[in-house]
Amino acid sequence: EPEVTQTPSHQVTQMGQEVILRCVPISNHLYFYWYRQILGQKVEFLVSFYNNEISEKSEIFDDQFSVERPDGSNFTLKIRSTKLEDSAMYFCASRRTGGHNTEAFFGQGTRLTVV
């Protein structure tokens, strides 16, 4: 069964460093998302991406964040200068279509720890 894969599963980084979280969405999906879950809090939307551009972003997704689809398979989230409060589980998701009744498929997540 096709699945969304994320790497790494765990990343520890020093405050101020850049990190890149990687995702391989399901191959025939067209809509891509990043969500995050700070420990003990709810899963929050960060950004959606379609047709090689951001279609919506949340208030969390400030200038420190960027997304890219550098080739036909990878979808990355970059945090330029990490802060302690960026520590969270980051989930990548993809959808075949953007319709509101289309389910999203999630990766296993990357746990980012900023020290």
Next chain:
Amino acid sequence: AQSVTQLDSHVSVSEGTPVLLRCNYSSSYSPSLFWYVQHPNKGLQLLLKYTSAATLVKGINGFEAEFKKSETSFHLTKPSAHMSDAAEYFCVVSDTKGGATNKLIFGTGTLLAVQP
């Protein structure tokens, strides 16, 4: 704006007894609702979805949910809990703003514990 409220942060049941995880939604439109499950150290897995075709929705692993518009609820049930059901469950509504997004809006989650 769409939102979901999960009324219980923790639910504990005994193996073999029924499970009820409660969710209420708020939506200006006819919503699309989902239940996702997250087992420890695993990703988010879709259990079931409601998209206005039928009010009683059956999902995987014996779970089902009933959409009740009059009560704005979408509670998740299972007749008989199994130890492997212990996980965190998220009620989710899809934003119906349209366009190329329709992001998912998550509830705060319910942690289900199953006692032997």
